[in-house]
Amino acid sequence: MSTQTAAAPAPVRHARPDSARGSFVSDTWVIARRGLVHMRRQPEALSDATIQPVMFVLLFAFVFGGAISVPGGGSYKEFLMGGIFAQTIVFGCFGVALALSHDRTNGAIDRFHSLPIPRSSVLAGHAVANLIRSFLPIGFMTVTGFVVGWRIHSGPLDILAAYGLMVAFSFAMIWVGVLLGSLVRTPEAVQGVAFVVIFPVTFIASTFVPTSTLPGVLKTIAEWNPTSSLANALRNLFENPGGTAPPGSVWPLAHPVAYTLLWAIGIVVVCAPLAVMQYQRSIKS
């Protein structure tokens, strides 16, 4: 081992931005790249974005699908895809929550904060990495859907709008995940919240069955649930069964695209500042 380890601190040569703010974009990208490398090296942690949605498609298309009929007729497989897309996008909040809580428990957050970078770039880096990650399940499911017989019947603009809506909602769910990762201390606790809170949210919805089949209160919850409206909006934009609400439906069902966009904006407006505040608080102590 060399004993010259730290030759007298030479004048530091690197160019420094005058303020940490000036480096926000490049620092965010460095941390986002790290997040992407993590995902690549831990394929098992990507299962919720890859194998899981594919399994849901196969399970519902071939096992439960035969027993569920779509009101107004049409293929259940085509009805199903909007729901699976929506469910997977809502589940997207866990990737970022888990990554953040891992960083907190293993000291990475401290290391980042001992560096001359804006603290917000740590959160932003995670958000960017997870936004890129969200393309993965969307791509996987599109392919699986086509294999099991899902078809898109609309034009290119509607298709573009559908995929745009998916990305927008993914972005919103990332902030839910950042908030979750700042509130909850350990990766295990994140898993716990997943099953207690988010899992029901994706099931009491039009994800797998039309809301009209649900009893009383559950039906109302499902009708106003953003998971339903995201699923319905996608069905609408892809011109799949279940995409057009019968006359006299509640507003969210009649205007799924607008209602979904409102939710996406609302989530970001509420969760992003809360998440940043909570994160700042959690690192100050």
Place this chain on the structure above:
Amino acid sequence: MKFTPIEKFSKPCKAATVTTNAIEAHGLVKRYGDKRALDGVDLDVARGAVCALLGPNGAGKTTAVRVLTTLTLPDAGHATVAGHDVVGDPVAVRRAMGLAAQDATVDQLLTGHENLTMIGELHHLGRKAARERATVLLEQFSLTDAGSKLARDYSGGMRRRLDLAATLVAQPQVLFLDEPTTGLDPRARNELWDVLDGLVSGGATLLLTTQYLEEADRLADDIIVVDHGRVIARGDARSLKRQVGGDQLRVVVADRADLDEVTAIVGRIAGAAPTVDAGERLVVAPAVDGGVAAIGALADALGDADIAVEDLGLTQPTLDDVFLTLTGAPPEAEAGREAGVPVATISEDRS
């Protein structure tokens, strides 16, 4: 030309202290609920000095490091690192310092080289320069072969070395190492000590925390003993040990019948009345001047008297002893685990 804010005029008198001390803290207080993790800590570490914060778990060492490295805000008091206020100008502090936190915080899923490159990029060296710096550091820390392996496959010692290398990426003026050898096996600890010797000779200011008097002694010129969030003693290892009473002669006799005779011999050589533990057949007395000479004389005397002993040695005071002397109470935490450390290792620095 802009007006200079009033505060600037008061700088010169502050600057005088700033140029001599790399780390300064006055009256730092940090509360967690009812507990005062720091209860009015004053510190000063001269430029280029190596200082050890010594204390048991929960003494406030890590909290002190977290405040000085801008990871947490103090509730009262103020501190500067490399002349920059930790509260007022944290980014300047972060540029000037490197931190190796208690658990080596290298990124397990990145390779050694990627870890160092990332830190370099976040210090804004630029990608290419960061890569070159990473290569140089890996070589200096004998990690070149492991550079392309994921850090999760490293041994504990390699991880600590990588962690240290990461703190040096931007050639900091001040280094903070929080319990750099905790959790390492003795061999890895010795290797790391050699590395730290190298850092020390490099001229950077170094503040390290440790639970081991032996480690503080080995690495630091200046030891600050903390307990319950307060500084309770300060000095070099020799003066601290002197406060505790220095090394002790210990004899375990083979035959209990010899106990009285041995007590007399030890008392004569030590020049002080020994304490005797008859059950353990143990005789202990302070080695007042020159432990090595005393133990030689004792061995000769026991040989002349033809007394068989099971064990004969010199023990250095432990952290327990230091605390017992300084506070009148043993440290509450687990520091007591390390019992009497056999002696030969510290005999070089004895006058």
